[in-house]
Amino acid sequence: MAATNSEHMTRSRGLITFTERERIADIEGVENSKRYQAIFRVRRRINEEVVEEVDLHRKYHPDLLEKLQAVVCNEE
Template identity: 50%
Template sequence: MSRALLTETERERIAGNSEDEQRRYEAVSRARRRIREELPEDIELLEEHHPTLYDELKSVVCDSREK
């Protein structure tokens, strides 16, 4: 299975399953960079070139939080 936003290791570190606070900080930093720098480009590309996938993404990210 491939990753979406976080690797399995990053998930574990962010969840606090690591004793190494520096590694946790690094995982958070990498996720923050992906959210701020890479995700907006992907969203824009999907919105323009594949609206169906864009709607699916929006549904997962936005609609699932409203429940």
């Protein structure tokens, strides 16, 4: 993950932050407690926020939901 700071600034965040991405990626030197905290936050986000967003897409923008499903289910 050798991206520059400017690349981090221009990319928008998906499900996880750049810091969480580094901690979850099992990079050497990351404390286990920080890794577990990052995993916990992502799991909570999936269970709470993503569920709400899926419902929103289902109701107002089914095409976005189809795109999301294709990406998550690796159908593209």
